[in-house]
Amino acid sequence: MKRALVTGATHGLGCAMAALLVERGYAVIAVDRVAGADRHGVSDLVCDLADRDAVDRMLPRLVGAGPFDLVVFNAGVSATGRFEDIPAEAYRRLLTVNAETPMVMAAALMMAGAVRGGLCFVSSLSHFTGYPGAAAYAASKDALAIYARSVRKPFARHGVSLTLACPGPLKTEHAARHAPDGADESMRLEPAMAARVILDAAINGRRLIVPGRRARLVALAGRLRPQAVTRWMRRLVFERLGRAVW
Amino acid sequence: MSKSAPAKTEAQTEIGLRPPGMTDRVMITGATSGIGLALANRLSPRARLLLTGRRSEDAVRSVLPEGVAYARADQTAPESAVAAIEAALARLGWDGLDLAVLNAGTGFVGDPADEPAARLRATLDANLVAAVLITRALYPRLAAARGRLVLVGSTARRGAPDIASYAASKAGLNGLARALAEEWRGRVEVRIVHPGPTATAMHAKAGHDPGRLGRLFAPPDTMAMLIERAAASDRPATTLSFARFAWRRAPKPR
Numbered sequence: 001m002k003r004a005l006v007t008g009a010t011h012g013l014g015c016a017m018a019a020l021l022v023e024r025g026y027a028v029i030a031v032d033r034v035a036g037a038d039r040h041g042v043s044d045l046v047c048d049l050a051d052r053d054a055v056d057r058m059l060p061r062l063v064g065a066g067p068f069d070l071v072v073f074n075a076g077v078s079a080t081g082r083f084e085d086i087p088a089e090a091y092r093r094l095l096t097v098n099a100e101t102p103m104v105m106a107a108a109l110m111m112a113g114a115v116r117g118g119l120c121f122v123s124s125l126s127h128f129t130g131y132p133g134a135a136a137y138a139a140s141k142d143a144l145a146i147y148a149r150s151v152r153k154p155f156a157r158h159g160v161s162l163t164l165a166c167p168g169p170l171k172t173e174h175a176a177r178h179a180p181d182g183a184d185e186s187m188r189l190e191p192a193m194a195a196r197v198i199l200d201a202a203i204n205g206r207r208l209i210v211p212g213r214r215a216r217l218v219a220l221a222g223r224l225r226p227q228a229v230t231r232w233m234r235r236l237v238f239e240r241l242g243r244a245v246w
Numbered sequence: 247m248s249k250s251a252p253a254k255t256e257a258q259t260e261i262g263l264r265p266p267g268m269t270d271r272v273m274i275t276g277a278t279s280g281i282g283l284a285l286a287n288r289l290s291p292r293a294r295l296l297l298t299g300r301r302s303e304d305a306v307r308s309v310l311p312e313g314v315a316y317a318r319a320d321q322t323a324p325e326s327a328v329a330a331i332e333a334a335l336a337r338l339g340w341d342g343l344d345l346a347v348l349n350a351g352t353g354f355v356g357d358p359a360d361e362p363a364a365r366l367r368a369t370l371d372a373n374l375v376a377a378v379l380i381t382r383a384l385y386p387r388l389a390a391a392r393g394r395l396v397l398v399g400s401t402a403r404r405g406a407p408d409i410a411s412y413a414a415s416k417a418g419l420n421g422l423a424r425a426l427a428e429e430w431r432g433r434v435e436v437r438i439v440h441p442g443p444t445a446t447a448m449h450a451k452a453g454h455d456p457g458r459l460g461r462l463f464a465p466p467d468t469m470a471m472l473i474e475r476a477a478a479s480d481r482p483a484t485t486l487s488f489a490r491f492a493w494r495r496a497p498k499p500r
Contacts, residue, residue, distance in 0.1 A: 056363065083429055084385040088325070091378050099418065100370050103411060107366060110359035126421070135425035136378050142421030143374060143414040146403060150410035151358045158359055226424070227482070234428045 005029045005068045007049065007102070008075025010036040012172035013122070016195035017072055018042050024199075029065050031058070032075065049075050049101045050093040059108045066114030070202060073102035073144075074122040078137045080178040080237075081244025090246035091136045098140035103147050110155060118161040120202035121148040125168035125215050128222035130230030133238035134178070152207070161205030165198045168215035180240035187214070270294065271340045271391070273331070275319065275380065276350025278306040280446030281398065284470035285347060287311055296334055298327075298350065321350050321376035322368045328376070328383045335387065342391030346384050347477070348377045349398040353412030355454040366411045373415035378422060388434045395430075396477040397423045399440040401487050409452070416440070420483070427482040439476045442487040444469045462488065467496040 004021045008014040009030035018028045022041035030036060035044035043065075047058045076098045079086045102121060109115050124131075124141040131138035145164055152162040169175050169188040176185070194211040201209035210216045222229040270293035276282040278299035286297050290311035299306055300320040310316060317334035319327035335343070352372045354365050377397060388395055400416040402409055423438035430436055443449075445463040449456055456463065464472075468491055476484035 104363045107361045130424040132425045132429035138425045139418040139422035143418030146417030147414035149405035150413045153407050230428050
């Protein structure tokens with residue numbers, strides 16, 4: 001039986017990916033801060049991914065549960081608002097969960113030879129656009145995206161493929177919590193749809209996947225006119241943000 | 247570029263390029279060697295400087311320009327580095343900051359499939375987490391002076407297989423600068439500069455021997471000169487790759 005590991009699998013996109021993987025016959029190890037409701041085919045491993053000691057304690061157990069045919073680093077948190085209004089602890093937490101822990105986990109799994117298929121890092125559409133109002137989040141997602149690009153060749157030497165996923169806004173609790181007032185929810189992609197597209201790409205070893213036609217257009221615009229698109233993001237997000245949320 | 251501008255907003259756009267006034271309050275992190283020290287040497291005749299580094303003051307005093315303030319701030323422990331910097335700024339009585347150059351950085355060369363967690367964490371802490379937290383802590387002083395924040399990235403920010411976590415940390419800085427430049431527009435000017443290979447001790451510290459290629463690296467003085475220019479320009483991001491520095495050299499000090 002094929003084995004998959006998904007982080008941040010209790011809610012949102014990760015939850016949709018875990019469900020889809022079970023449907024496709026994978027045994028899924030789900031790592032998250034809280035366990036999900038009892039799901040057939042999913043074993044929960046509870047770990048606060050912002051806690052270095054907890055991550056270090058979990059890693060040997062994770063290696064023991066491998067080797068994995070697919071690993072999806074999906075867990076992420078955000079912090080939106082004026083950059084200076086968000087507490088330092090929230091930034092520390094965010095950078096650890098979004099950037100440090102997936103890198104540490106990937107390196108540890110590779111070192112132990114616990115991956116035999118594909119790795120997928122879930123970054124963000126903000127990698128192509130800039131994200132005023134969520135500067136530290138943008139920083140963490142850019143860091144993760146470039147880590148993914150950097151390790152592609154070295155990991156390929158171990159027979160492991162690398163997929164970078166950059167989803168735009170999804171219809172998840174996470175997105176609703178951080179969206180500016182009056183944001184149009186119909187612009188967001190269904191998590192199940194994004195999950196399917198991202199998993200197909202990861203299983204096939206595609207390098208980059210931006211799910212959704214609208215998101216791909218935004219990514220293209222961001223590549224062609226980075227400054228104009230970042231300015232547009234300022235009007236769309238930063239200028240409409242209410243209080244800071246982290 | 248020798249405008250004499252009384253208004254503060256005018257003055258700060260000229261920072262580093264205007265004639266000596268000794269009025270600017272400038273902080274440079276990682277200023278005890280390499281590009282940071284070269285930059286400190288360039289600016290010291292024209293500005294009041296607070297320099298930081300991870301070594302003790304006794305160990306570095308002899309290499310620093312005369313008359314500068316120094317704070318020991320080891321960025322592999324970002325929270326204590328922030329505390330040390332805030333304490334130093336308070337001691338100096340600086341309620342505003344005209345220019346902050348976040349230059350400190352560290353990195354290790356090696357196969358990313360073999361990178362120990364401690365090394366990865368140290369790289370991200372020193373280069374990215376500390377920069378985010380220092381930027382946050384400096385905001386009130388930068389805003390008070392309508393000052394300028396300059397982040398020192400790297401041409402590796404687009405990805406580099408043998409320095410993966412370093413490249414990631416510098417990409418993170420790029421994302422931070424891109425967002426903040428827009429967010430803080432009209433309050434604090436934000437710039438990011440991405441230097442290419444520079445002949446500093448960093449390569450040796452990182453466990454990398456560039457061999458004969460090292461002769462093509464930019465001298466730190468030249469890189470500091472180009473960074474100073476980029477910081478004063480209107481472009482939010484400047485990449486100082488080989489093509490930009492190959493034919494330039496900073497004039498020898500008189």
